[in-house]
Amino acid sequence: MGKIIVCGASGAFGRATAQALLARCAAEDLVFLSRTPERLGDFASRGAACRHADFDDPASLPAAMAGGERMLLISTARVGTRVGQHRNAVAAAVAAGVRHIAYTSVIAADEPGNPAIVKDDHRATELLIADSGAEWTFFRDSQYAEAVAGPMAIPALAMGVKPDNCGEGKVGFVSRADCVASAVAVLTGTGHANTAYTLTGPQALSIPEAMALASELAGKPIVVDQVDDEAMFAYFDSLGVPRHASDIVPDGPIPWSSDDMVTFGQAIREGYFARLTDHVERLTGQAPRSLRAVMEEFRPQWPA
Numbered sequence: 227m228g229k230i231i232v233c234g235a236s237g238a239f240g241r242a243t244a245q246a247l248l249a250r251c252a253a254e255d256l257v258f259l260s261r262t263p264e265r266l267g268d269f270a271s272r273g274a275a276c277r278h279a280d281f282d283d284p285a286s287l288p289a290a291m292a293g294g295e296r297m298l299l300i301s302t303a304r305v306g307t308r309v310g311q312h313r314n315a316v317a318a319a320v321a322a323g324v325r326h327i328a329y330t331s332v333i334a335a336d337e338p339g340n341p342a343i344v345k346d347d348h349r350a351t352e353l354l355i356a357d358s359g360a361e362w363t364f365f366r367d368s369q370y371a372e373a374v375a376g377p378m379a380i381p382a383l384a385m386g387v388k389p390d391n392c393g394e395g396k397v398g399f400v401s402r403a404d405c406v407a408s409a410v411a412v413l414t415g416t417g418h419a420n421t422a423y424t425l426t427g428p429q430a431l432s433i434p435e436a437m438a439l440a441s442e443l444a445g446k447p448i449v450v451d452q453v454d455d456e457a458m459f460a461y462f463d464s465l466g467v468p469r470h471a472s473d474i475v476p477d478g479p480i481p482w483s484s485d486d487m488v489t490f491g492q493a494i495r496e497g498y499f500a501r502l503t504d505h506v507e508r509l510t511g512q513a514p515r516s517l518r519a520v521m522e523e524f525r526p527q528w529p530a
């Protein structure tokens with residue numbers, strides 16, 4: 227087998243994937259890409275190739291992707307401006323001989339009625355990968371349990387209140403660790419060509435139910451203030467979150483827009499996240515982790 231490439235290997239998803247691959251494969255079969263490969267010194271010292279790649283600089287990509295057979299393309303962070311980056315990555319991979327591209331997408335990416343604007347980038351990327359001539363595997367991830375246990379629960383516990391526009395819509399929160407394990411199973415296994423997996427956790431909960439769980443575990447109250455989309459925009463405005471992707475400062479402190487987050491909430495409210503699958507277990511052989519288990523792990527970081 228040729229080499230396995232992981233893009234964005236210094237990010238949260240990429241780093242975890244790289245670690246799991248190093249535990250499972252010969253290091254000389256692994257190539258980890260980053261705009262900052264110097265941050266991958268721990269992987270390089272174990273014998274993996276750590277190469278510079280910037281999707282905004284197509285000239286950096288042919289050498290980075292040389293020798294690859296399978297590649298994990300982890301979606302870059304800026305919703306609304308990343309399809310061109312993904313297009314450059316896919317074109318370079320195929321030109322370098324990569325035969326299978328796996329991609330981290332989002333749940334319901336292929337459902338036209340889904341109002342979450344995050345799905346537009348993901349669907350466009352899925353289609354360009356499917357058209358590239360490479361085999362593909364898409365991971366349509368539900369909302370990460372880590373995003374709820376950390377960035378959502380921590381301010382909610384600190385302030386005692388969580389403004390929210392998701393209504394009673396349910397989410398099959400999935401652990402990012404389970405999504406990483408699923409990606410590793412595909413990158414190292416067979417039989418996954420031209421397949422889309424919907425990755426969810428074991429239980430569907432609403433945001434008020436998730437915050438009630440955090441409240442129970444922390445022993446502190448959280449009031450979920452259920453607001454409409456306009457009030458949600460106003461709340462993000464008050465925090466200085468850019469409204470639109472085009473207003474995001476590259477590599478600035480807030481890499482997302484309120485357009486993204488408010489329409490994400492709308493999609494939850496309308497039921498697009500209210501589904502559970504057995505795909506994590508089918509891919510990894512392990513039952514997916516619960517939101518409670520992920521929150522227990524985050525508890526030491528929560529406000530006292």
Ligand SMILES: NC(=O)c1ccc[n+]([C@@H]2O[C@H](COP(=O)([O-])OP(=O)(O)OC[C@H]3O[C@@H](n4cnc5c(N)ncnc54)[C@H](OP(=O)(O)O)[C@@H]3O)[C@@H](O)[C@H]2O)c1
Binds near residue numbers: 236260300367370
């Ligand atoms: N489903 C959910 O609930 C959920 C929650 C959070 C995140 N996500 C999505 O999951 C994905 C991964 O999340 P994460 O937490 O791992 O994000 P992250 O830590 O910000 O990683 C994003 C990666 O994108 C790479 N990247 C950014 N610009 C690039 C460029 N110009 N060229 C090449 N690579 C570039 C970065 O690689 P280098 O810095 O190494 O170059 C970085 O490793 C993101 O798309 C994020 O939006 C989904």
